[in-house]
Amino acid sequence: MASCLMGHYDVSARRACRVLGATRSSTYYKSRRDPLTALRQRMRELAQTRVRFGYRRLRVLLQREGWEVGSERFYRVYTEEGLALRRKRPWRHATAVHREQRRPATARNDIWSMDFVADECADGRRFRTLTVLDLFTRQCLDIAVGRGLTGQDVVATLERLRFDRGLPQRIYCDNGSEFVGAAMDLWAYTNKVILDFSRRGKPTDNAAIESFNGRFRDECLNVHWFEGLEDASIKIEAWRQDYNANHPHRALKGSAPMYTPG
Numbered sequence: 001m002a003s004c005l006m007g008h009y010d011v012s013a014r015r016a017c018r019v020l021g022a023t024r025s026s027t028y029y030k031s032r033r034d035p036l037t038a039l040r041q042r043m044r045e046l047a048q049t050r051v052r053f054g055y056r057r058l059r060v061l062l063q064r065e066g067w068e069v070g071s072e073r074f075y076r077v078y079t080e081e082g083l084a085l086r087r088k089r090p091w092r093h094a095t096a097v098h099r100e101q102r103r104p105a106t107a108r109n110d111i112w113s114m115d116f117v118a119d120e121c122a123d124g125r126r127f128r129t130l131t132v133l134d135l136f137t138r139q140c141l142d143i144a145v146g147r148g149l150t151g152q153d154v155v156a157t158l159e160r161l162r163f164d165r166g167l168p169q170r171i172y173c174d175n176g177s178e179f180v181g182a183a184m185d186l187w188a189y190t191n192k193v194i195l196d197f198s199r200r201g202k203p204t205d206n207a208a209i210e211s212f213n214g215r216f217r218d219e220c221l222n223v224h225w226f227e228g229l230e231d232a233s234i235k236i237e238a239w240r241q242d243y244n245a246n247h248p249h250r251a252l253k254g255s256a257p258m259y260t261p262g
Contacts (some may be wrong), residue, residue, distance in 0.1 A: 040081055047083045049196050105136035112168040113209040117216060121226045130157055131216060133209050140240050141165060145233045151183035170194040172206045
């Protein structure tokens with residue numbers, strides 16, 4: 001308080017302390033508390049990629065990395081860094097935390113992107129598809145088809161791709177329950193893959209997969225009748241193979257995804 005008076009009114013420490021009835025030693029006191037610089041930096045890095053994680057889940061991630069910090073101290077640093085998600089704000093601001101600008105993919109298996117697309121069979125029963133895209137080659141790696149795809153189904157799809165193609169460094173996805181659940185979190189942690197979540201209400205954060213899904217719907221889902229899941233799987237896989245082998249892509253200078261070097 002004395003420092004505020006000194007700065008605002010340009011008075012000496014002696015006069016400011018006399019007005020406040022405080023001792024001058026309090027003005028010169030400097031905290032010896034550890035600034036926890038490394039911890040703060042790591043917390044910010046995790047919060048930038050795990051934009052929907054609160055302090056409890058962030059603390060679990062840090063404990064996995066070997067950080068030993070009490071819950072009260074962790075929460076204090078968490079709030080001092082301005083990482084708290086204020087639930088009373090409008091939903092569109094719930095994830096308004098500082099983020100790094102997403103970089104472009106630089107090599108094969110550098111960054112993948114995935115999302116869900118829903119449709120229905122001829123008898124009216126609905127099904128979902130999980131599309132997985134390599135953002136460098138623009139190749140559609142897989143389109144899984146199922147009645148109600150869960151986080152376990154997403155993990156099964158990624159495990160199949162791991163043996164066929166390898167693992168990415170990073171995966172872009174939205175904040176759907178299938179992607180933020182425990183199954184995906186454990187898989188990503190075990191395989192050292194970074195899950196980079198889009199901000200809520202910002203589909204442009206994952207524009208490549210949104211564009212692909214629009215093409216997938218226009219060129220496949222909207223032009224076929226599906227008698228059942230098996231029929232849908234066959235027709236969708238045929239479209240995926242044709243897309244990878246023949247579809248000219250502007251980002252690839254007219255080449256098809258299958259023939260992209262890298």
